[in-house]
Each structure stands twice: as structure tokens, then as C-alpha cells.
């Protein structure tokens with residue numbers, strides 16, 4: 001079978017993880033990159049032996065060799081670039097968070113359907129070896145039914161090193177949309193249900209910036225269960241990336257960052273569970289995307305799923321503003337950037 005030919009759009013930091021993972025997969029190859037900056041294009045083309053580099057995504061989308069693209073840039077650009085890519089007939093893996101309003105998510109899902117291409121959201125924690133092992137244990141039934149779960153991400157916000165758009169809620173920044181999306185994805189996945197309502201407290205507590213840096217959300221699911229999502233970007237502390245699931249006949253803890261583990265708790269003791277580690281963190285993400293295209297099936301974190309995760313995040317924001325529990329589907333919303341244009345290329349606002 002011919003390899004899936006991929007174009008990577010946006011060569012900031014995390015594009016390296018995408019290229020490193022693709023390098024380990026025979027069924028995927030990067031044939032082109034796009035970035036506004038020549039030195040970025042050159043760096044990636046040289047390091048990963050990529051034959052073509054374009055200065056904008058428009059030129060890359062005209063390349064008939066490209067089957068699929070990864071949209072790997074600022075949150076405020078995900079919507080327009082995904083739609084442009086779908087219209088050009090390319091399958092899309094868009095980085096998280098899917099987009100910065102629910103209307104944008106809807107338009108992306110519609111564009112993929114209208115142009116008969118796959119749309120997957122890069123909710124990378126879904127595809128970690130530790131997460132896949134944890135889910136396998138839960139699905140096996142060996143711990144009995146899930147009772148509740150807590151999903152954490154607390155880490156240094158790295159204010160000084162963070163680009164301005166990621167500190168501006170107008171552009172889809174802040175801890176909640178940037179990293180809360182991971183904890184809500186993980187929680188929703190282990191709860192194995194759609195969310196029904198959310199009650200949250202979200203604030204800017206450790207930094208002077210126009211977006212939040214900390215959030216705690218209590219999410220009720222349609223299957224009657226509830227769980228907690230915690231996302232905090234502190235100025236100093238020690239990180240916690242754990243997800244803890246309490247079931248009727250056993251407990252489970254798993255984490256990929258810092259210490260990497262899957263632990264099962266039974267008989268008052270925690271035991272490490274062995275798991276097969278992938279060579280890179282995005283290995284299974286790209287494997288799943290390529291498989292979905294090859295088999296013409298929906299990818300695990302498809303557009304509708306990504307939209308639901310954003311719906312929970314936006315409802316949590318509304319809950320925090322109104323101090324009420326918010327039903328999913330009914331909420332006031334933030335005003336956000338609606339155009340696909342970078343704000344400026346002169347102050348790092350890209």
C-alpha cells in the first residue's frame with residue numbers, strides 16, 4: 001500500500017514531535033512543509049529530508065502530491081486552515097484545541113463532510129501508550145464498572161516562553177483551552193459517555209494575562225457518572241499529569257509525563273502494569289489517522305468528538321462566569337477572533 005503523503009503546516013515547536021513520529025511509520029511520509037519563515041522551513045527540510053517547503057498554507061494545499069495535512073499552529077487559525085484544506089480535498093489532522101468557538105467547530109465538521117475527507121483532532125493524550133493500556137484495562141471489565149475519575153494537568157505555565165496568542169483568550173489561549181482540553185478529553189474517554197452538564201471555576205490566579213491559568217470542572221455525564229478535570233498553570237510547583245479512575249473492584253492511575261506509569265490498585269496495594277511503549281508520543285496518533293484514511297473509517301478523535309470536547313470546555317467557561325451548572329448545548333459564549341488571518345508577524349503573534 002502506498003504511504004500517506006503528508007504536508008505539515010506550521011513549524012513552531014510541536015511540529016517536531018509530528019515529524020519524529022511519522023519518521024517511525026512506514027505508512028506515512030512528510031512530503032512538504034509550510035511556514036511563514038524561511039529559516040523554519042529550512043530547519044525542518046534539512047533535519048527530516050523533506051523535499052518541498054512553502055511559505056504559506058495556500059501554496060502547500062495546491063500541491064497534488066499531498067494527501068493529508070497537519071494543521072499545527074495558533075488556535076485562532078485552526079478553523080480557517082482546516083476549512084481551506086478540506087476544500088482542497090486534503091484529509092486533516094488539526095492540533096488541539098479544535099477551534100475557539102463552537103460555530104467554528106461546526107463549520108470544520110461540515111467542510112470535512114462536504115469534501116469527503118477525514119477530520120481528526122490531535123488530542124494526543126488519547127494515543128499515549130499509557131492511556132491506551134489504561135483504557136484496555138477499563139474496557140476489559142477486570143476492575144468492574146467505573147465509579148468516578150479525576151484528570152489532572154498541573155504544570156509550570158512558562159509565562160515568559162509562551163507566545164502572546166497563547167496568553168490571550170480572544171485568540172483561544174489560556175490554560176483551559178490549551179491544556180484543559182487534554183484533561184477533559186481523557187476524562188470523557190474514560191467515562192465512556194457524552195457530558196450532560198458542567199460546573200466550573202476558572203480564573204487567572206497566578207499571572208497577569210488576558211486569559212485564565214487555572215480551572216477546576218465538575219462534569220456530569222449522560223450515563224449518570226461524574227468526574228473532575230483540573231488544569232492549572234502555576235508559576236512554581238511540581239507537575240502532575242495523572243488520571244485516576246476509581247472502579248467498583250479496583251482503581252487505576254496512569255500518567256505519561258514525568259514518571260511514566262500505569263498502576264492498578266487492588267487489595268490495598270498499587271501494582272505497576274507493564275505496557276508496550278511506542279517509540280514516540282505521537283506514534284499511535286499518526287498510526288490511527290493513517291488507518292482511518294486507508295480503511296475509510298472515522299478516526300478515534302474525529303471532528304464530532306473534538307467538537308463535543310470543546311462544547312464541554314465552553315460550557316465550563318460559561319459556568320464559571322455565571323456561577324451556575326451549565327447544561328451542555330445551552331450557554332453564553334466568549335467573543336473570539338473569527339478570521340483566519342495571523343494578527344501580525346511582527347510581534348510573535350502568529
Ligand SMILES: NC(=O)c1ccc[n+]([C@@H]2O[C@H](COP(=O)([O-])OP(=O)(O)OC[C@H]3O[C@@H](n4cnc5c(N)ncnc54)[C@H](O)[C@@H]3O)[C@@H](O)[C@H]2O)c1
Pocket residue numbers: 009010011012013014015034035036037040055056057058071072073074075077095096097122123124163178342350
Ligand atoms: N498535542 C500536544 O501535546 C501539543 C503540544 C504543544 C502544542 N500543541 C498545539 O500545536 C499547535 C501549534 O503550537 P506550536 O507552539 O508548535 O506553534 P507556534 O504557534 O509556536 O508556531 C506556529 C507556526 O505557524 C506558522 N504559520 C502561521 N500562519 C501560517 C500560515 N498561514 N501558513 C504557514 N505557516 C504559518 C508560524 O510562522 C509559526 O512558525 C497549537 O494548536 C498548540 O496548542 C499541541
